Amino acid sequence: MSTAAAExxxxxxxxxxxxxxxxxxxxxxxxxxIGWFAGLAGGTWMIAAAxxxxxxxxxxxxxxxxxxxxxxxxxMTGPVxxxxxxxxxxxxMLAHNMLLWTGALTAVMFALLVTxxxxxxxxxxxxxxxxxxxVGRRADLAAAMLLAVIASLVLGLLLAxxxxxxxxxxxxxxxxxxxxxxxxxxxxxxxxxxxxxxAGFGSTATGMAFGVIGLAAxxxxxxxxxxxxAIWASPIGWSQETFVFTAxxxxxxxxxxxxxxxxxxxxxFSLVTRRDFGxxxxxxxxxxxxAGGGLxxxxxxxxxxxxxxxxxxxxxxxxxxxxxxxxxGSADDMLETLSDTQxxxxxxxxxxxxxxxxxxxxxxxxxxxxxxxxxxxxRARREETGGRGELLAAGPVPRSGWPGSYLPTALxxxxxxxxxxxxxxxxxxxxxxxxxxxxxxxxxxSLLQLPAAWALTAFAxxxxxxxxxxxxxRWLAWVYAFVVSYFGQxxxxxxxxxxxxxxxxxxxxxxxxxxxLPVVLLTLVAGVxxxxxxxxxxRRDLHFS
Amino acid sequence: MNAVIRTENLVKRFGHVxxxxxxxxxxxxxxxxxxxxxxxxxxxxxIRVLLGMLRSDEGRAELFGADxxxxxxxxxxxxxxxxxxxxxxxxxxxxxTIDLLGRLRGGIDKRKRDELLERFDLDPRKKGRSYSKxxxxxxxxxxxxxxxxxxxxxxxPTSGLDPLMGAVFNECVREASAQGRTVLLSSHIxxxxxxxxxxxxxxRKGVIAETGTLADMRHFSRSRLRATLKNPVxxxxxxxxxxxxxxxxxxxxxxxxxxxxxxxxxxxAVAGVAALTCEPxxxxxxxxxxxxDELAASGxxxxxGK
Numbered sequence: 001m002s003t004a005a006a007e008x009x010x011x012x013x014x015x016x017x018x019x020x021x022x023x024x025x026x027x028x029x030x031x032x033x034i035g036w037f038a039g040l041a042g043g044t045w046m047i048a049a050a051x052x053x054x055x056x057x058x059x060x061x062x063x064x065x066x067x068x069x070x071x072x073x074x075x076m077t078g079p080v081x082x083x084x085x086x087x088x089x090x091x092x093m094l095a096h097n098m099l100l101w102t103g104a105l106t107a108v109m110f111a112l113l114v115t116x117x118x119x120x121x122x123x124x125x126x127x128x129x130x131x132x133x134x135v136g137r138r139a140d141l142a143a144a145m146l147l148a149v150i151a152s153l154v155l156g157l158l159l160a161x162x163x164x165x166x167x168x169x170x171x172x173x174x175x176x177x178x179x180x181x182x183x184x185x186x187x188x189x190x191x192x193x194x195x196x197x198x199a200g201f202g203s204t205a206t207g208m209a210f211g212v213i214g215l216a217a218x219x220x221x222x223x224x225x226x227x228x229x230a231i232w233a234s235p236i237g238w239s240q241e242t243f244v245f246t247a248x249x250x251x252x253x254x255x256x257x258x259x260x261x262x263x264x265x266x267x268x269f270s271l272v273t274r275r276d277f278g279x280x281x282x283x284x285x286x287x288x289x290x291a292g293g294g295l296x297x298x299x300x301x302x303x304x305x306x307x308x309x310x311x312x313x314x315x316x317x318x319x320x321x322x323x324x325x326x327x328x329g330s331a332d333d334m335l336e337t338l339s340d341t342q343x344x345x346x347x348x349x350x351x352x353x354x355x356x357x358x359x360x361x362x363x364x365x366x367x368x369x370x371x372x373x374x375x376x377x378x379r380a381r382r383e384e385t386g387g388r389g390e391l392l393a394a395g396p397v398p399r400s401g402w403p404g405s406y407l408p409t410a411l412x413x414x415x416x417x418x419x420x421x422x423x424x425x426x427x428x429x430x431x432x433x434x435x436x437x438x439x440x441x442x443x444x445x446s447l448l449q450l451p452a453a454w455a456l457t458a459f460a461x462x463x464x465x466x467x468x469x470x471x472x473x474r475w476l477a478w479v480y481a482f483v484v485s486y487f488g489q490x491x492x493x494x495x496x497x498x499x500x501x502x503x504x505x506x507x508x509x510x511x512x513x514x515x516x517l518p519v520v521l522l523t524l525v526a527g528v529x530x531x532x533x534x535x536x537x538x539r540r541d542l543h544f545s
Numbered sequence: 546m547n548a549v550i551r552t553e554n555l556v557k558r559f560g561h562v563x564x565x566x567x568x569x570x571x572x573x574x575x576x577x578x579x580x581x582x583x584x585x586x587x588x589x590x591x592i593r594v595l596l597g598m599l600r601s602d603e604g605r606a607e608l609f610g611a612d613x614x615x616x617x618x619x620x621x622x623x624x625x626x627x628x629x630x631x632x633x634x635x636x637x638x639x640x641x642t643i644d645l646l647g648r649l650r651g652g653i654d655k656r657k658r659d660e661l662l663e664r665f666d667l668d669p670r671k672k673g674r675s676y677s678k679x680x681x682x683x684x685x686x687x688x689x690x691x692x693x694x695x696x697x698x699x700x701x702p703t704s705g706l707d708p709l710m711g712a713v714f715n716e717c718v719r720e721a722s723a724q725g726r727t728v729l730l731s732s733h734i735x736x737x738x739x740x741x742x743x744x745x746x747x748x749r750k751g752v753i754a755e756t757g758t759l760a761d762m763r764h765f766s767r768s769r770l771r772a773t774l775k776n777p778v779x780x781x782x783x784x785x786x787x788x789x790x791x792x793x794x795x796x797x798x799x800x801x802x803x804x805x806x807x808x809x810x811x812x813x814a815v816a817g818v819a820a821l822t823c824e825p826x827x828x829x830x831x832x833x834x835x836x837x838d839e840l841a842a843s844g845x846x847x848x849x850g851k
Contacts, residue, residue, distance in 0.1 A: 286670040287637075291644035301645060305634060387632035391642075391685065394596050394626035394698075395649040398618040542598040544628075 014273065017135030021143035025117045026150075032116070033151055036109045040102055040181075041158040047098065047491065048166050051090055054492050058087040064490075068096075071327040072357045075221035076100070076364070076486065078240045079231065085246035089168030092245040095177060097490060099244075103236040104217050106155065106181050107188040110148055111209035114192040117144045119205050141193060141272050145265055148189030156182030173245045176254075180239035183257035187235045188213065190264035197271035207308060214316050218323055225327045235260065298397050302405040303412075305383070306376050310413045313372030317421030320368060324361045325428030325442070328354055354433060358442050359508035361425060366449025366503060367485055369417035370478055373457035376410035377464050377474060384468070390544040399538045407461045407530060414453045422446025441510040448509055451522035452502035456481060458529035465536030468543065477502075547574040549609060549696055549727045550595060556603035557590055557751075564590040566751035567604065572729055572744075577722045579742030580731040581832060587751040588731040589629060592700050596626060609695070622650060625689035629701035629731075631681040633673030639684040640669030646688040653691055661687040664713050678705035690717050697721055697728045703737060715740055735829040745828070747835050754835045759828065766826045766834065767800040770809070775817030784809065795819075 026033075055061045065086035068077060082096035118141060122128075130140060160178030163169050169177075192209040199205040216234040223231025224240075231237035238260075241253040294300055303310075380403040383389040392402040426442035460474040467473055484493065484501035498504045502525070505518040550572040557565040565587050572578040582588050593599045594606055597617030606613050608620050633642055640662075647653025662669055665683045676684065682705045689697060697718075703711050711734075718728055718741050732738050738745060739759065746756040755762065767788060774795045781797065782790045786805020791798045801809050806823075813821070 287641070287672050289638065289640040289669040291641040291648070295641060295645050296648045298649065301634075305636070387628070387630060388634055390598070390628050390632070391626075391646060391688075392649070393598050394621060394624075394628075395646060396618050396621040396651075397649060401618075539600075541600055542593075544593070544598065 014136035014138040015142050016139060017133065018139045018142045018146070021130065021135060021139050022146050025143050025147050029113060029117060029147070032113065037155055037158055040105060040109070040155060041162050044098060044102060044159055045162045047487065048094055048163055050491055051094055052167055054490075055090065055093065061086040061090065061093055064093070070353070070357070071225040072324070072360050074227075075225035075324065075327065077224065078220070079224050079243070080227055081243045081246055081248055085243075088247070089245050091163060091166045091169035091173060091177075094163065094166055095244050097487075099177075099180065099240050100217065100220055100236060101486065102159075103181060103184045103239055104213060106152075106185045107213045107216065107236065108210070109155075110152065110185045110189040111192045111206060111213065113151065114144055114148055114189045115196060115206045115209070117147065118193065119196040119199065137273050138269055141268060145189065145193060145268075149186055152182040152185035152189070155185060156180075168245055173249060176242055176244045176249065176251060179254060180242050180244060183254045183261075184236055184239050186261045187238075187257050187264070190261045190268065191235075193268035194264050194271065197268055197275060204308075207312065211312060211316075215319075218319060222323050222327070232256075298392055298401040299405045299408070301392075302402075302409045306379060306406075306409050306413065309372055309375045309379065310416065313369065313375075313413055313417040314420050316372075317365065317369055317417045318424050321365065321421040321424035321426075321446075322428045324364075325425040325430075326432050328357055328361075328429040328432050328438075328442075354435075354438065355441070355511040356508070358429065358438070358445050359511040362422065362442065362445035362449055363485060363503050363506070363508075365421040365425060365446045366418055366453045367478075367481060369414050369421055369449075370453045370456045370481075372417050373410040373414035373453065374460045374474060374478055376413050377406055377457065377460040378471065380406035380461075381464055381468055381471065384543055387544045389542065393542055393544075400534055403464075404534060404537055406464075407458065407533060410457045410461065411454055414457050415450060418446055418450055418453055444514075445509045448506055448514065448519065449503065451519050451526060452481075452506060454526035455502045455522050455529065458526040458533060462529045462533035462536060465533040465540065468540070548572065548607070549574050550578075550729060551607040552591070552595075552604065553606075554604035555591070555594065555601050555606055557587075557594055557599060558602050564751055565594070565601075568748070568751060569753055570746055570756075572727060574727055575722070575725050576744055577718060577728040577730060577742050579738035579745040580729055580748065581733065581735075581738060581745060581828075582731075582748035583733060583836065586748045588748060589700055590751075591748070592626075592698055592729070592731060595698065596621070623694055624696040624698055625692040625694045626698045627682070627685045627689045627700065627702045629704060630678075631685040633676060633681050633684060635672060635674035637673050638670055639667060639673070639676065639680070639687075642673065642684055643669065643688045643691065647691060650692055650694075654693065658687065658691045661690055661717075664717075665710060679707065679710065682706060683710070686714065686717070690721065695726060697726060699728065700731045701733070702730070703732070703734060711737065735827065735832060739828045747832060749835060755831075762828075762831050763825045764803050766831050767802050768806065768826060769799075769824045770801050770806075771796070771798045771822045772813055772818055773820040774813065775819055778812060778816040781809070781812060784812075 055064060065083050067073065068086075069080065069083050074080060074083075078096045078100055082092050085092035086096075121130075121140075136142075156175075156178035158178070159181050160174040163177050164171070164174045188209065191212060192205060195205040195208040199208060216236045219230050219234035220237040220240060223229065223234065223237055231241065235257060238253045238256045242251065243249050295304065380389075384403065389402055398404070422443045422445070425446060426439045429442045430436055430439035456478050459477045463470065463473040463476075481501040481503055484498050484504060487493070488498045488501075488504075502522055505522060507513060507515045507518070548571050550570060552568055552570045555565050555568040555570075556563065568587065568591060570580075570591065580588055580591070590599065594601050595608055595613050597613045597615075597620070600614055609623060611620055613620055633639070637645070643658060643662075644653060647658070665687055667680060667683045667687060671680075673681070673684075682702065686702060689699070699718075703714050706714060715737065718730065721728060722741075728741075730738065730742060742759070744756070744758050745762065747754045774797065777795065778797070781787055781799070784805060786802035787809060788800040788802075789798075801823075
């Protein structure tokens with residue numbers, strides 16, 4: 001009797017060949033894995049190494065704790081329990097500032113990893129070759145999940161080693177810190193595995209997973225800001241609730257992660273055999289035999305192809321704006337409970353605490369809305385490598401139309417996302433403070449971010465036009481701006497290095513008066529990158545597979 | 546001769562790989578030109594240079610007498626292209642894709658579109674993601690044949706079609722040709738090229754190895770000759786123009802150069818002929834001759850005339 005037949009008798013038929021596939025998938029994703037390991041552990045290491053020097057004494061940390069202990073700052077870091085431990089433990093301060101973001105990035109990493117070895121392979125018929133071998137129907141999913149679990153644990157171990165040297169970190173705490181990340185990785189790997197069964201194809205699965213990651217970050221932020229149970233709605237929040245490195249450190253929230261991951265994995269495994277190969281759970285419907293009146297130019301096609309990105313941008317920014325706006329009012333309540341020193345730190349330049357809050361939040365509106373512009377630009381590259389652009393490039397379409405139409409589409413997406421985010425921030429913000437005049441200030445503060453968001457988007461397009469293969473380059477400027485926005489003050493980055501982020505040049509309206517010169521200059525910078533981008537798109541070869 | 550396509554010493558490199566190495570190709574107005582070569586010989590690269598998607602490193606390329614890189618968008622009004630591997634937008638139906646491509650060109654002949662959909666037996670209501678390879682190919686073919694253009698660039702257009710659809714395709718190419726359209730048909734399906742093309746260019750390793758009419762190529766090639774003789778013939782194998790001679794009693798089987806046919810037939814006539822067949826070489830055999838050394842290198846015997 002062959003081994004395969006024996007396995008079927010053991011009820012393992014659908015898992016046959018999992019071990020071999022695991023080795024194969026690990027080999028295929030090793031560059032991806034090593035890159036992400038290096039990025040996450042390296043980034044953590046750099047910040048961990050800088051911390052003791054920046055905040056050497058308990059007094060330094062206690063002082064920083066007062067600036068962080070506002071709803072706005074908590075929504076961008078984590079629960080208040082960590083802040084209370086700042087003075088005792090540098091490691092607690094590190095965990096408080098890092099966990100939400102490295103956790104979200106870990107989630108992104110595992111969403112990408114799982115789609116890459118499941119659905120994306122199925123689409124390109126690479127998996128078809130594998131399924132025709134003597135392997136079980138569930139083997140590729142099992143191998144993908146095993147790979148994700150192993151990679152999560154490796155990442156957790158690396159992060160544990162990374163933070164072990166930070167003052168206030170003991171071995172148990174470091175392990176918990178690492179496993180808190182591993183837990184996020186495993187939960188989102190399982191979640192993406194479910195999305196990969198439901199979705200019609202790979203990019204939809206990634207999109208669904210990213211949506212959940214965004215929601216998880218949002219719920220964590222809302223929960224931390226309001227000190228409410230909303231944080232328990234977020235898988236990232238479960239890891240934050242371990243209160244790692246504080247006196248109240250606890251392991252049991254990771255059991256919630258483990259339970260959720262097991263449930264999701266079970267769901268994915270029961271779905272995988274219920275659907276047809278190459279199809280999702282959502283059935284295909286017959287479409288229109290003729291193109292509608294709206295579909296008559298490359299521009300309208302580009303807009304249609306990016307509709308999903310546009311809508312997810314609008315919805316995300318709507319939720320983000322509404323969530324942040326609703327906590328503006330609580331800033332006011334908090335003011336009464338503050339000590340004089342805290343008031344001093346917060347009342348910078350005579351602006352009110354709400355105005356400072358509004359300035360900080362609206363800068364984030366611009367930063368997050370830019371993501372959707374960058375996604376549109378990335379789509380241009382996918383149209384190219386996927387070969388779909390070839391039919392357009394062979395038509396009477398100049399390069400300014402294809403791939404050129406992706407820049408205006410990206411800019412429109414960014415603009416709409418910023419505006420919607422600002423609008424809902426203004427609506428809920430003015431409602432929560434009961435101050436109608438605040439509506440204009442909040443909306444204006446958000447719209448003020450537009451030139452910086454345009455500059456990032458145009459930079460990404462220029463990077464795509466000149467160095468299309470370097471996908472990381474398109475995100476470089478955005479990641480840098482993100483680091484400056486979140487860690488610039490914490491890490492005490494020098495002024496010149498902060499000035500490389502476009503958002504750094506804009507006035508902190510409404511806490512400060514609007515300066516128009518940076519607005520004009522940033523718009524010009526965006527224009528220069530756009531011109532560069534079009535020049536690049538005209539002169540390079542198109543890479544159709 | 547009025548050339549629609551002309552390249553002179555065209556060179557295209559990708560890094561250290563030279564894909565096109567001084568390629569000279571000429572396609573006259575109104576002709577259906579076969580572009581033959583194995584995978585990786587440079588057929589698609591040539592067509593993409595002609596479409597202005599790739600910029601040549603050296604030499605010249607001309608389309609309707611203009612520069613395909615600089616005037617790409619203008620020139621594309623006059624041509625339609627079918628790629629070898631058609632990728633469609635997963636969320637757009639076949640019908641929407643055909644209409645969009647037509648509208649980019651300034652409008653589509655509805656009657657012709659529907660007629661072609663019928664002939665190719667294509668359901669235009671399906672989404673791009675659910676079409677098979679052959680059906681994706683059909684979407685591009687319908688869009689191309691429905692377009693009112695002067696030139697059709699077809700890059701291995703039938704690679705996913707079944708024989709029935711292959712016949713419909715051949716019909717469509719003949720109709721396009723009858724309407725005075727120029728066709729460049731890249732292929733490695735010999736019967737298709739033999740049935741459709743007046744002139745053929747054979748490309749190998751980025752250079753045109755041979756170009757001409759099929760009749761010319763046959764003329765310069767060997768015919769297969771089989772005969773049953775009345776008396777044994779001697780000295781046939783010594784003749785320079787006779788190859789792969791096999792004798793089995795009075796039956797002979799050999800390949801004969803076109804120039805040697807006179808001599809050989811005279812020799813056979815002396816011996817007396819009971820039966821005789823003489824076949825011109827197929828395009829496949831001509832093609833194999835140009836790639837004989839590559840085949841030999843990969844362990845395949847040269848099979849010319851077999």
